[in-house]
Amino acid sequence: MRFLFNLVLMLVVALAVGFGLSYYALNDGRLFGAVQIGPWTAWPRSGLPAPDPYTRAYLARTGALQLGQGEGMQFVATIDSDGNPLNRACRYRIDGNTPTATFWTLVPIAADGASIARPDGPPGFESGRIARANDGSVQLYVSKTLAPLNWLEITGNGSFQMLLTLYDTTIFTNTGTGPAPLPSIIREAC
Numbered sequence: 001m002r003f004l005f006n007l008v009l010m011l012v013v014a015l016a017v018g019f020g021l022s023y024y025a026l027n028d029g030r031l032f033g034a035v036q037i038g039p040w041t042a043w044p045r046s047g048l049p050a051p052d053p054y055t056r057a058y059l060a061r062t063g064a065l066q067l068g069q070g071e072g073m074q075f076v077a078t079i080d081s082d083g084n085p086l087n088r089a090c091r092y093r094i095d096g097n098t099p100t101a102t103f104w105t106l107v108p109i110a111a112d113g114a115s116i117a118r119p120d121g122p123p124g125f126e127s128g129r130i131a132r133a134n135d136g137s138v139q140l141y142v143s144k145t146l147a148p149l150n151w152l153e154i155t156g157n158g159s160f161q162m163l164l165t166l167y168d169t170t171i172f173t174n175t176g177t178g179p180a181p182l183p184s185i186i187r188e189a190c
Contacts, residue, residue: 039083040075040164040182072101072167078159081184086160088116090190091143094162096183097136102168103127108142108154109161116160118153124163125152138183 035042079085080092098104107124108116117123125140130150132138141147142162144154154160162185 037075037182039077039079039081039185041077042073042075072165072169075164075166075182077162077164077185079185080187082187084187086162086185087190088144088154088156088158088160091141091145091147091188093147093186093188094138094140094142094183095186096138096181098127098138098164098183099166099169099181101127101166104164104166104169106140107163107165108152109163110156111159111161116154116156118155121153125150140183 077086086092094106104127105124106126110116115123122129130138130140139149141149141151142154143151164182
């Protein structure tokens with residue numbers, strides 16, 4: 001009887017560890033192919049013709065079309081720079097420089113991928129239509145309430161994500177300096 005108990009216990013532990021690591025690899029994935037720069041996460045191997053198994057599983061799970069490696073890179077933020085989940089009830093300032101790219105967009109989305117921007121307004125920010133500081137940095141605001149400078153009004157309640165897409169970028173080229181820093185996401189008020 002003791003042998004049977006140990007066998008069942010061993011199977012339960014093995015299944016829990018196996019499914020737990022699989023869940024972690026597909027959701028967080030920093031140890032399995034995802035790259036995190038501040039609050040932003042990307043899967044740089046997603047645009048390769050033959051991505052690794054973890055990246056393939058991530059792509060199958062999300063069902064999103066990915067840019068080719070030469071076309072660009074997508075970053076997703078579900079947390080702010082302090083590690084708190086993004087919440088539509090708060091005002092966020094996206095502050096800093098964007099990596100070198102021909103064009104970029106920043107779009108707030110719900111967990112299902114739907115836009116949460118005001119229906120009769122722009123769906124997000126784009127590099128060609130924002131005001132920049134003298135040093136080239138950006139200061140973008142995402143909130144339900146009015147904010148100065150570059151402001152995008154969002155709707156609804158609950159958590160959300162920000163999708164930063166860099167087109168024709170060299171962010172992950174091997175120049176020895178590591179990837180360029182991405183803008184920080186600062187919660188200003190809730």
